[in-house]
Amino acid sequence: MGIKQLLAGPDYPDDAVRGALARIFSIVALAVILALGVAMFTNLFFSEASFPLVLPVVFACVGALVAAARLGYPRVASTLLPMVLLAGSAYLLLTRDGLHDNGVLTIAGMLVIGGILLSRRALVIFTAAALAVILSTGYAEISGLLHNRLSSFTDLRYVVGICLVFVVIAVTVHVLAETLFTSLRQAQEKTGALGESEARLAKMIEASPEAITIGSLEDGKFIEANPACEQLTGYTREELIGRSPLELGFWPDPEERGRFISDLRRDQVVHGRELRLRRKGGELRTILASAAIIDLKGRKFILFQAVDITELKSVEKALREHEVMLRELAAHHDSVREGERAHIAREIHDELGQALTALRMDLSVLGMKFGEADPRIREQAQELKGRVDAIVQVVRDVATALRPAALDLGIIPGLEWLVEEFQKRSGIRCTVSVAESDFALDEDRSIVLFRIVQESLTNVSRHASARNVQILLDHDAERIRLDVEDDGLGFDVDAARRKKTFGLLGMQERVIMLRGELSITSASGRGTRVSVSMPIA
Structure with a gap:
């Protein structure tokens, strides 16, 4: 086992405080063993006094505590080490050294070790024991029970001063040690929370139905890719890791890639952008992509998410085409209907109107020819002429309703x-x-605007209880604008749309077919405004 391994102590990856305590104990214990070894060597070969047997005893005890720490009991060893050292130091103080020179330094060192290794309660007991040793030794020197070359300098103030200094040393070192261990504990908690977050993120990425990759911001090389990404791109994870999108040819359009990366660097995030992706076999797919710049271990990476919407885009295209076809069909039906209305109005006006006029003339002739001879015939002819006139008016009203002249x-x-x-x-x-x-306005636009005003006025008369209606028609070089505004009761536009009111829907569809826009603004008690804007040609 090397020196580094001895100094490192046992490893406790799940408990940072225990691991730090074990390493500190190992360093302190090895330092104590080294100091005891030097002391034994010095006393054995250079001291005139007798060799103190307490030194090898303490040496052996410290060695046993080191072994205990190695076996997984660092807290027990850390608690006992200061006690063993204090016992040995007390023996030397009371039997030989007194409160001077090496004795005081030894007790101070014991308090430093105790402040680091002991808990608060154990430190209080240990400090009390150390102070008891100091006071006992001081009493022995002052009373003459213990004599060495410096005992004459020992008095009460000296002993009290040493006790106060030792208390300050113990408290200061323990506060510093607790601060260190608290910082280590907090750092471990943060590290643990970060590790849990990374593990959850990894599981979410793995299980996500969206294709997710993590790549370096510097060179774009992938460091992570989930199974959905493999399915989308056609590459295996092993083929993706360590390679960039450029190497794999993912971007069929370099300009599109440039815009995407530029926006990402500027805004740090890009949401829901449609892009084209080239698969492994060269097939182009449409994806809905989002990306964000994230920090991982001090480096910048791109978190990229994508959903394959190729089939969805095809369905949307088909729906749009069908929608256009339906609107064209509806427009064609409207055009045919307007044409039929105009044709029926003309036929009613021309054919039926002429026939009724001829009938009236015939009745007039009949009355003049036979009325003189028979007054009843004249009266009946006159009555029939009145009926024909009423029918003529009905015919005119019907023709006008179908197509106003x-x-x-x-x-x-x-x-x-x-x-x-x-x-x-x-x-x-x-x-x-x-x-x-x-x-000048073509017939299609004229009819649409006329029908919209007609529908709006019908709604006003039925529902609005309005007193005034204003119609404004304006245009410029490109567009024509129509506004129909009343001061009536108003209504809830959204509720009306949810009810699928066919009058509103019909107006909307007529305007859309002419590439225009229709808006309806209304509120309870504030009237209604129907606005139309469309190209003039």
Whole structure:
């Protein structure tokens, strides 16, 4: 066994305080053995006095305590060592040396050792025993029971002074030792907590369904990779560890990698970014990646997490394509419906209207031809003419409801007609404000804006209890904007959307198909505002 092993003492990895105590005991015990060996050699060959047998006895006892510490009893050995040394020192003081020279230094050394190795209670007992030895020796010298060359200098003040100094030494050394052991205990607790955290992190990484890697910030080389990463990349853990993403060719786009690393260095963290990853076989996958810079043992590393969303992106793309198809189909149906409405309105107006007009003319002729001869025929003809006139008005109303004739003249005449009819039916004041009347709008956009205003006014008359409605139409070089605002009761927009109100949904879909946006702002007691913005062409 080497000197370093002797000084190190037994190892207790789970108890830092016990390990430190064992190492300190080993150092102190070896120092005491060395000092005793020197003392025995000096007394044996150079001292004129008789050889003190207490020295080899103490030497043997210290050796036994060292063996006990090696066998796993460092606390027992640490407690007994100062007692053994004090017993030997007391024997020398009382029989030969007195309270001077080596005797005082020896007791002081014992108190230093006791302050380091003993617990607080044991130290109090040990210090009391040491003071008893001092007082006994001092009394012996003062009373003349013990004589050496310096005994004449011993008096009460000297003895008391030594006792006070020894108490200060014992207390100071013990406070320092306790501080040291407390620091060691706290350091061990922190180390243990850190170890537990690292173990939990390792288990979480291992069990995570997300691909997780830890790589050096300096060169990017991986130090950890979980099974999900192996599945995502196609590489085994052994193939990943010690190599960087650049070496493995993970980044198909160097610019994308540059942006990602730059953002990570600047912000220390990157959340939920879509990236492309090249697998071992060259297949490209789309991943949702997050990364953070972490500290491990004083070095900077990148914690990288990724989820394969290739299939999800394919599903999203298919859903978007189907959504576009459904909207195009709905737009086509709306266009066909508007066309059918216009066609039916024209047929009703032209064909049925002409037929009814001809019928009325025939009734007039019939009344004039036969009315003079038979007054009842004239009355019946007149009554039938009234019925035909009512039917003509119904036909006109139906045709207008299907397709207002004013809309053929443009969006502004159509809105003015709609507002006029709305005021007649509801009695609610409604105004139309147009920033500039000189602009051209295609039929599709005109119809959509007209139907949105028509739906909004219908909702106002049914639910709002409003007194005023204002319609604002504005445009610039690129977009046209429409606002319909009332001062009615208002409503909960989110609740209406959850109820899947088809009027609101229809307005939304019409606007989306023309690449526009529709927003509805409303609150209880504050009215409602419907805003539309879309490209002018």
